[in-house]
Amino acid sequence: xxxxxxxxxxxxxxxxxxxxxxxxxxxxxxxxxxxxxxxxxxxxxxxxxxxxxxxxxxxxxxxxxxxxxxxxxxxxxxxxxxxxxxxxxxxxxxxxxxxxxxxxxxxxxxxxxxxxxxxxxxxxxxxxxxxxxxxxxxxxxxxxxxxxxxxxxxxxxxxxxxxxxxxxxxxxxxxxxxxxxxxxxxxxxxxxxxxxxxxxxxxxxxxxxxxxxxxxxxxxxxxxxxxxxxxxxxxxxxxxxxxxxxxxxxxxxxxxxxxxxxxxxxxxxxxxxxxxxxxxxxxxxxxxxxxxxxxxxxxxxxxxxxxxxxxxxxxxxxxxxxxxxxxxxxxxxxxxxxxxxxxxxxxxxxxxxxxxxxxxxxxxxxxxxxxxxxxxxxxxxxxxxxxxx
Amino acid sequence: xxxxxxxxxxxxxxxxxxxxxxxxxxxxxxxxxxxxxxxxxxxxxxxxxxxxxx
Numbered sequence: 001x002x003x004x005x006x007x008x009x010x011x012x013x014x015x016x017x018x019x020x021x022x023x024x025x026x027x028x029x030x031x032x033x034x035x036x037x038x039x040x041x042x043x044x045x046x047x048x049x050x051x052x053x054x055x056x057x058x059x060x061x062x063x064x065x066x067x068x069x070x071x072x073x074x075x076x077x078x079x080x081x082x083x084x085x086x087x088x089x090x091x092x093x094x095x096x097x098x099x100x101x102x103x104x105x106x107x108x109x110x111x112x113x114x115x116x117x118x119x120x121x122x123x124x125x126x127x128x129x130x131x132x133x134x135x136x137x138x139x140x141x142x143x144x145x146x147x148x149x150x151x152x153x154x155x156x157x158x159x160x161x162x163x164x165x166x167x168x169x170x171x172x173x174x175x176x177x178x179x180x181x182x183x184x185x186x187x188x189x190x191x192x193x194x195x196x197x198x199x200x201x202x203x204x205x206x207x208x209x210x211x212x213x214x215x216x217x218x219x220x221x222x223x224x225x226x227x228x229x230x231x232x233x234x235x236x237x238x239x240x241x242x243x244x245x246x247x248x249x250x251x252x253x254x255x256x257x258x259x260x261x262x263x264x265x266x267x268x269x270x271x272x273x274x275x276x277x278x279x280x281x282x283x284x285x286x287x288x289x290x291x292x293x294x295x296x297x298x299x300x301x302x303x304x305x306x307x308x309x310x311x312x313x314x315x316x317x318x319x320x321x322x323x324x325x326x327x328x329x330x331x332x333x334x335x336x337x338x339x340x341x342x343x344x345x346x347x348x349x350x351x352x353x354x355x356x357x358x359x360x361x362x363x364x365x366x367x368x369x370x371x372x373x374x375x376x377x378x379x380x381x382x383x384x385x386x387x388x389x
Numbered sequence: 390x391x392x393x394x395x396x397x398x399x400x401x402x403x404x405x406x407x408x409x410x411x412x413x414x415x416x417x418x419x420x421x422x423x424x425x426x427x428x429x430x431x432x433x434x435x436x437x438x439x440x441x442x443x
Binding site (some may be wrong): 121125216313374378382 | 390391392393394396397398399400401403404406407408410411412413414415416417418419420422423425426429432433
């Protein structure tokens with residue numbers, strides 16, 4: 001090893017420089033804090049859940065690794081010139097990453113089940129109840145911009161949560177993201193007990209006929225365009241959210257851009273996801289994350305998911321009061337209105353099969369599930385409309 | 390963080406307006422899709438009728 005004193009030919013300085021170098025080596029260790037160790041454990045837990053439990057690995061793994069990255073003492077990844085800060089400013093502070101991801105998601109969604117039976121869309125609307133209930137609940141503890149951002153965890157939709165929390169300038173973006181993606185992965189654990197609690201076995205056994213009708217290409221092409229116009233007229237703040245989602249869907253359905261559609265579904269979505277996860281982690285610094293507030297946000301996120309599920313199920317039960325025998329709706333499909341696509345739809349289908357192996361609810365529940373995707377974006381837009389100014 | 394339980398009541402307004410707005414917007418979208426399907430069915434019928442005539 002060469003010391004600067006030797007280079008300068010000042011032999012007396014050698015010992016001092018040696019000491020200085022050792023100081024540099026352990027100086028950073030002196031900046032170590034127990035909170036960093038806790039954050040490493042949280043990062044490790046997220047990585048474990050992603051790899052061992054296959055819970056939203058595309059996002060929890062980058063977030064977990066990023067959490068470790070930003071919680072090293074004097075981490076160069078964050079700060080004014082840190083790479084993650086640069087990525088955050090370039091892709092999240094201006095909502096670019098989540099919106100680009102929405103193009104990919106739009107290109108992945110097939111709206112045929114909902115176009116075949118459009119009435120199912122009403123359950124997507126009802127299942128947004130948890131968002132507004134959580135808004136009221138969170139407002140008891142947080143400023144209204146933070147409460148609204150926390151409530152949107154109930155949208156069960158990562159990009160919407162990021163855009164809303166960011167536009168409302170919430171200081172809890174990191175915690176909101178972790179809650180949103182963790183609960184989306186935990187939908188198979190959260191929803192079944194809520195559904196069972198709110199329905200009788202007789203209700204869960206209700207069979208629903210499915211009459212598959214062909215949907216014209218014109219309908220499929222006009223659907224994303226009209227949804228954008230209608231939603232945009234009611235909630236201008238949601239135009240970018242719904243617009244990018246529907247643009248992705250238009251690419252898919254137009255039939256002349258198959259190559260772009262495939263790119264949006266795979267390459268674009270994957271590329272943005274890589275950067276999105278690790279960039280979100282830049283908000284997971286120990287100082288801002290290890291607070292009582294974070295635990296409260298995680299609790300409120302759970303409330304949002306539970307009440308979304310309850311909202312959908314209870315709305316279906318309410319409709320059943322007015323429907324004749326034979327036309328009744330299996331109230332479980334209401335739970336699929338939470339937008340976690342396609343998990344929620346599949347859970348309802350599996351629960352139906354468990355009660356009656358001949359009861360196939362998949363087409364209904366997936367229809368409700370994709371409606372939930374649209375309704376959650378509308379809910380996000382309304383929240384922005386209410387609280388941005 | 391300040392605990393203010395009265396905020397729950399005062400924000401119930403947003404719950405009511407928010408849910409009403411979502412239900413209305415979704416209702417309009419449903420009406421549009423139903424109308425579009427009917428137009429599509431009629432166009433398909435017309436087309437098949439023309440094909441049969443030929």
